[in-house]
Amino acid sequence: MSVRQQGWWALAALTIAALLLLGLMISLAVSIGEIAIPVATTAEAVSNRLFGTNFEISRIHQGIVWDYRLSRALVAASAGASLSLSGAILQALLRNPLAEPYVLGISAGASTGAVCVMILGFGYGILGLSSGAFIGAVIAFLLVGFLATGAGGSGERIILCGVAGSQLFNALTSYIVTTSANAEQARGILFWLLGSLSGVRWPDVYLSVPIALAGFIICMAHVRALDAFAFGTDAAASLGIAVRRVQIVLFGMTAAMTASVVSMVGSIGFVGLVIPHAARFLVGPGHGRLLPATALGGAIYMVGADIVSRVIIPQQILPIGVVTALFGAPAFAIILYRVRGNA
Amino acid sequence: MSISVDEVSFAAGDTVIVNGVSLTVQRGKVFGLLGPNGSGKSSLLRLICRLRKVRSGVIRLGDDDISSLSRAALARRVAFVEQQTTTDTQLTVRDVVRLGRTPHRGLLSSWGAGDDAAVDEALSRTGMRERAGQLWQTLSGGERQRVHIARSLAQAPSELLLDEPTNHLDIQHQLDILSLISKLGITCIVALHDLNLAAMFCDRLAVLQKGEVVASGAPEEVLTEDMIGRVFGVRAHVQKSAVHGRHHIQYVMD
Numbered sequence: 001m002s003v004r005q006q007g008w009w010a011l012a013a014l015t016i017a018a019l020l021l022l023g024l025m026i027s028l029a030v031s032i033g034e035i036a037i038p039v040a041t042t043a044e045a046v047s048n049r050l051f052g053t054n055f056e057i058s059r060i061h062q063g064i065v066w067d068y069r070l071s072r073a074l075v076a077a078s079a080g081a082s083l084s085l086s087g088a089i090l091q092a093l094l095r096n097p098l099a100e101p102y103v104l105g106i107s108a109g110a111s112t113g114a115v116c117v118m119i120l121g122f123g124y125g126i127l128g129l130s131s132g133a134f135i136g137a138v139i140a141f142l143l144v145g146f147l148a149t150g151a152g153g154s155g156e157r158i159i160l161c162g163v164a165g166s167q168l169f170n171a172l173t174s175y176i177v178t179t180s181a182n183a184e185q186a187r188g189i190l191f192w193l194l195g196s197l198s199g200v201r202w203p204d205v206y207l208s209v210p211i212a213l214a215g216f217i218i219c220m221a222h223v224r225a226l227d228a229f230a231f232g233t234d235a236a237a238s239l240g241i242a243v244r245r246v247q248i249v250l251f252g253m254t255a256a257m258t259a260s261v262v263s264m265v266g267s268i269g270f271v272g273l274v275i276p277h278a279a280r281f282l283v284g285p286g287h288g289r290l291l292p293a294t295a296l297g298g299a300i301y302m303v304g305a306d307i308v309s310r311v312i313i314p315q316q317i318l319p320i321g322v323v324t325a326l327f328g329a330p331a332f333a334i335i336l337y338r339v340r341g342n343a
Numbered sequence: 344m345s346i347s348v349d350e351v352s353f354a355a356g357d358t359v360i361v362n363g364v365s366l367t368v369q370r371g372k373v374f375g376l377l378g379p380n381g382s383g384k385s386s387l388l389r390l391i392c393r394l395r396k397v398r399s400g401v402i403r404l405g406d407d408d409i410s411s412l413s414r415a416a417l418a419r420r421v422a423f424v425e426q427q428t429t430t431d432t433q434l435t436v437r438d439v440v441r442l443g444r445t446p447h448r449g450l451l452s453s454w455g456a457g458d459d460a461a462v463d464e465a466l467s468r469t470g471m472r473e474r475a476g477q478l479w480q481t482l483s484g485g486e487r488q489r490v491h492i493a494r495s496l497a498q499a500p501s502e503l504l505l506d507e508p509t510n511h512l513d514i515q516h517q518l519d520i521l522s523l524i525s526k527l528g529i530t531c532i533v534a535l536h537d538l539n540l541a542a543m544f545c546d547r548l549a550v551l552q553k554g555e556v557v558a559s560g561a562p563e564e565v566l567t568e569d570m571i572g573r574v575f576g577v578r579a580h581v582q583k584s585a586v587h588g589r590h591h592i593q594y595v596m597d
Contacts, residue, residue, distance in 0.1 A: 097431060221450065228445050230430045234394050238425075239498070240418030240446030285432045 011289060014282075018296040022077065025303040029073040030065055032307055034315070037061055046070065067201065073303055075200045076320075078212035079265055080275075080302025081295040082257035085215055087272030088279070088294045089250050092226045092287065096159055100272035101258035104158070105165030109140020110262035111193055112169045112176075118189065119180045130263040137259030140165055145251070195268035195321030197306055204264050215257045216295050222246055223287040230285075268321045270328030271298055277332065345370045346391065346502055346530060351400030353383075353390055353554075360386045362554040363400070368532060368547070373525050375545030375562075376534040379575055383554040384534040385426070388504045391532065392423045404502065418446035422495035424505040429487070430479060437475040439490050440465055443497030465496035469523065485516030492523065502530045509540065542566055542590040550574055566590045 030042045037045075044055035045065035083101060090099035101107060113136015114129050116122045122132065144165040148158040173193075177186055219226075225246045228236040237243045261268070279293035302320075305327065309318040346368040353361040361383045368374040376384045389395045391402055393409050402409045404420055412420075422443070443465065444458045466472040469489045474482070482490065488508055495503055505524065509517040517537070521544040524531055535541045541548055542562045549559035552574050558565045563583075571579040577594055584591035 095431070224445055224448065228442055230432045230434060230439075230442065231425075231428045234389070234423075234425060235428055237394050237414065238392050238418060238421075238423040239442060240415035242414050280433070285434060286438070 011283070015292065015296075018293070018300065022296060022300050022303070025300055025307070026070075026073045026077060029076070029303050029307050030069040033064075033069065033310055035061075035064060037065060041065070071202045071205050072197050072200050072306065074205045075208050075264060076197055076302045076306045077299035078205075078208040079261045079268065080271055080298035080300070080305075082208070082212045082215055082261050082298075083268065083271040084275035084279075084294045084298025084301075085212075085219055085291065086254040086257050088276035088287075088291060089219055089226070089254050090272075091276055092229050093247060093250060094158055095229065095232060096156065097277070098273070099159060101254065102166065102267070102269060102272065104162040104255075105140045105144050105169055106137045106255060106258045107262045107267040108166040108169035108173070109143075110134070110137035110259060111267060112136045112173045113139070114192065114263070115173050115176050115189060119176055119185055133263035134259045136169075137262055138255060140169055141251075141255040141259070191319055192266040193321075194319035195266040195324070196317075196319050197265050197309075198317060200264060207260060208264060211257055211260045212295075215253050216291070218249065218253050219291050220288075222250060223291060226250075226287040226291075266319075266321065268302075268324055270325045270332070271302060274328040274332045275301055345405060346532065347403045348387070348391065349401045349403070351387075351390060351402060352398045353386055353395060354398050360554050361390065364551070364554070364556050365400075366549050366556060366559060368530055370530055371528055372546040373531045373533060373544060375541040375548045376532060376551060377536075377538065377541055377548055377565075378551035382551040384551055385506050386554075387551070388423065388506050388532065388534060392421045392504055393417055394423070415446045418498065420500055421502045421504065422498040422500035424488075424491045424495050424503070424508055426506045426510055427484075427487075428491070432479075434479045435475065436471055436477050436479065436482070436490050436493075437462065437466070439479060440471075440475075440493045440497050443494040443499075446498065461497050461499055465493040468496060468527075469493040485512050485519065488512065488516070488520055489523070492520070496527070500529065502532070503527065505531065505533045507534050507536060509535070509537070538566060538571070538592050542592070543587060563590050566592060 027039050027042060031037050031039050041057060041061055042065050044053070045057050045062050047053045048055055048057065048062065049066050087100040090101065090104065091097055093099075110133040114133040116136070117129055117132030144158070144161050147161040147165065177189055181189065225236065225241045228239045228241050233243050236246075258272075275298045276290070276294050279290055279297050283289040283293045302324070305320055305323045308327070309320045309323040312318060312323070348364055348366050351361060351364050352359065364383075364387060366374075376387065378384050386395065390397050391409070393402075393414075397410075404412075409417060409421075440462050441458075444454075444461060447458070447461075448454075463472070466475055469492050471486070471489055471493055474486065479487070479490070492505075492508070503524075508520050508524070512520065517540060521533075521540055524533060525544045533545065535545075545562060547560065548562050548565040550557050550565060550570060557574060558570050566581060568579050568581050571577055571581070571592065578597065580593045580595055581590055582593075583589070
């Protein structure tokens with residue numbers, strides 16, 4: 001049950017258990033697949049690359065482990081951590097349990113940006129798909145922020161502006177796809193809109209892992225401010241929080257984390273919504289505990305979802321967004337039900 | 344510490360909400376702010392704890408201009424109890440009171456024995472110590488108001504601002520909250536609607552109308568039949584109470 005009343009040792013044990021579980025999930029993600037590779041071989045392949053050891057492994061296995069599956073698992077873990085952290089931050093700042101990156105229209109904007117590059121060919125070659133998505137995400141975030149400021153800036157208004165922004169960008173994406181894309185492009189885009197980890201390689205790791213770590217550190221530096229938002233912005237300000245500065249830093253960090261994730265792996269829903277609530281249920285609402293639990297939980301969940309997406313239908317990979325939502329929605333319903341029972 | 348408000352004005356867009364208000368609150372006294380709905384009481388309180396910026400004028404705590412203090416420094420001196428704020432977060436009473444220590448803690452300093460002592464004392468003074476483990480959502484309106492006051496006491500302020508702390512409470516809890524406030528011994532400014540409660544618990548009063556101070560002084564100087572008629576548009580009969588010796592107001596219907 002809940003560990004919110006228990007001491008630091010329970011938390012330390014939980015943290016270590018979660019880290020071990022994450023390590024185990026990543027090892028599994030690297031071993032499991034169409035070509036099954038024993039965990040021992042996986043460890044040897046990683047050791048060959050990291051420490052220059054000379055274990056005898058086939059070059060195909062070495063390549064699959066290092067170039068394909070490990071990078072994929074690391075991007076999945078950091079994307080899961082980034083999306084869940086963003087959800088936890090937005091829920092605290094906007095004081096709305098429904099807040100998550102998608103609500104602010106960030107992913108819709110990223111999709112439009114990517115589609116502009118992919119189909120209309122804006123700056124193709126210079127920008128690439130990811131940069132297009134990143135620019136789209138930032139434009140969407142600025143637009144929603146601007147609209148919300150004009151509309152009074154309360155938590156609910158920002159959510160409403162986000163919904164409006166999402167609809168606008170989704171309509172733009174659909175418009176471009178239906179008027180300009182051929183069948184093959186449309187299929188590629190659909191897959192990407194549902195989230196996909198295929199095509200992820202090491203350069204993506206070098207971007208997504210540092211952003212997730214930086215996001216985590218910056219968010220942890222603001223745990224007291226986040227706690228102080230429980231009774232609203234005026235209450236936070238009267239507790240000595242520099243509300244405007246905290247909002248700018250944390251909204252900015254959220255936008256950067258979400259935009260980088262969406263630009264690499266497309267729209268993956270439900271992680272930012274479900275994981276923070278599940279973590280709150282486990283460790284309580286204090287952000288000093290909630291943020292580490294959320295980041296680790298998101299990473300574990302996403303790596304697990306990636307494994308499921310690769311094994312659930314033989315010889316076919318499901319879009320990971322389908323898996324996160326298929327498992328996330330019922331999990332969310334159970335959490336809501338049990339929390340109601342508690343209150 | 345005393346509070347002085349000097350020629351302070353505040354506007355939202357083109358609407359002037361507080362207009363050239365000056366008042367002084369003596370150290371350790373309970374100062375009541377009266378006035379009809381929309382007369383600027385809440386805005387004036389928000390200006391004093393700098394949740395809103397004054398358009399003109401100066402507000403001082405002791406000798407310090409509040410605009411020269413950092414947010415955290417101000418929060419270590421002035422605590423504010425808003426009108427009926429709530430949360431969906433599943434916090435216990437102790438969690439909420441602990442928030443009061445926020446301005447006293449640095450980025451890296453951990454929770455200390457001093458913080459625990461401040462929280463325990465605040466819980467005891469408001470009679471909420473036995474309820475410390477209870478969830479916020481299970482509290483009644485009066486208990487929530489007590490917890491807000493406990494949170495503000497954990498802030499260890501020298502001045503406490505309260506915006507209609509008795510709103511929506513039954514009469515027992517109204518009396519209970521105001522007698523708690525009047526015994527705290529720190530400088531308090533309380534926005535109130537009930538003139539009889541103001542007469543019973545406040546040392547000084549000021550009456551706001553359309554953002555301006557139209558009367559101020561001791562309760563018996565301020566609460567006159569003439570003022571009540573002018574400001575609230577109600578006929579009243581004011582007499583000294585035989586029970587508590589303070590002014591008592593009875594309203595007269597035509």
